[in-house]
Amino acid sequence: MTSRGVAIDLPSYADVERAAARLEGVAHRTPVLTSHTADARTGAGLFFKCENLQRAGAFKFRGAYNAVRALVPEQRKRGVVTFSSGNHAQALALACRLQQTTATIVMPKDAPATKVQATMGYGGEIVFYDRYTEDREAIACDLATRRGLAIIPPFDHHDVIAGQGTAAKELLEEAGPLDVLVTPLGGGGLLSGSVLSARALAPHCEVWGVEPEAGDDARQSLQKGEIVTIPPPRSIADGAIVTHIGERPFAVLRRENVQTAVASDAELFAALRFFAERMKIVVEPTGCLGLAAVLNGSIPVQGKRVGIVLSGGNVDTASLAKFLA
Ligand SMILES: *Cc1c(COP(=O)(O)O)cnc(C)c1O
Numbered sequence: 001m002t003s004r005g006v007a008i009d010l011p012s013y014a015d016v017e018r019a020a021a022r023l024e025g026v027a028h029r030t031p032v033l034t035s036h037t038a039d040a041r042t043g044a045g046l047f048f049k050c051e052n053l054q055r056a057g058a059f060k061f062r063g064a065y066n067a068v069r070a071l072v073p074e075q076r077k078r079g080v081v082t083f084s085s086g087n088h089a090q091a092l093a094l095a096c097r098l099q100q101t102t103a104t105i106v107m108p109k110d111a112p113a114t115k116v117q118a119t120m121g122y123g124g125e126i127v128f129y130d131r132y133t134e135d136r137e138a139i140a141c142d143l144a145t146r147r148g149l150a151i152i153p154p155f156d157h158h159d160v161i162a163g164q165g166t167a168a169k170e171l172l173e174e175a176g177p178l179d180v181l182v183t184p185l186g187g188g189g190l191l192s193g194s195v196l197s198a199r200a201l202a203p204h205c206e207v208w209g210v211e212p213e214a215g216d217d218a219r220q221s222l223q224k225g226e227i228v229t230i231p232p233p234r235s236i237a238d239g240a241i242v243t244h245i246g247e248r249p250f251a252v253l254r255r256e257n258v259q260t261a262v263a264s265d266a267e268l269f270a271a272l273r274f275f276a277e278r279m280k281i282v283v284e285p286t287g288c289l290g291l292a293a294v295l296n297g298s299i300p301v302q303g304k305r306v307g308i309v310l311s312g313g314n315v316d317t318a319s320l321a322k323f324l325a
Contacts, residue, residue: 029170030170033048056122057284064152067157082152097123163193181202183209229243
């Protein structure tokens, strides 16, 4: 049941397996890295799932590709629309190009040029709106009706969640049974998909989601037992600043007793620098949430085998230089 009392169809691990079959040979099976320094610092065995090296630079490609692939052929041919301007937009544009259809992306007029260019580079069609006077979801709905497009939102969607769960599935297959699994938490698509894989492949594994400290709406929602909406939070973790978690993710996280933690911007910068200096990898601030929460001590990991999903690597070089300075 949703907060409005309507029954919704929640994805299961069978849906994650179906998504994995669709993604075979299309998505990268990203590497799992380890670090003696990180292990020494935390007293744990850490396994980093590198979705910063995924196609289009983030795990979002998994859910987007799966959702487009799951459409009936006539619908797939007509195309899809979304209202997210972040990594989901680029992922959806690429997923559509690979499946010979079109992605229409509703983006604010003042979106960063790099994001606009990246989305157009993957063949996405952009419809601009004024974020101070217009409602992006209404615009997407209107385009969907007029052009016969399917709406594929960034996290509150059955096939998007199932696709996101394939990263944790691969991690558990490669690292073996884990005691703890940690992922970033924004709208909850990644975390809810991940917990489906964890329950199937490592039933005793604790599952944690990490939010930016400034926007702990999911923690509040799980505590209260209903979805809480907060004002737009300010954090460097731009991939996880949502005002509320999705209904489907919320239902899954609640049912599966998922725990949450938070990390501050300063802790995210420290983790980002650790990845660059020690592990020689570029992880965007949002992708650093998991390690930041393990290093700040809010997730107990001593003596445990811990999987951490590095969710993305999309950060422009000017910002990266500033973060590293
Ligand atoms: C979208 C995104 C997240 C958050 O994922 P949700 O499914 O919204 O919880 C985390 N990290 C990166 C890099 C993202 O792009």
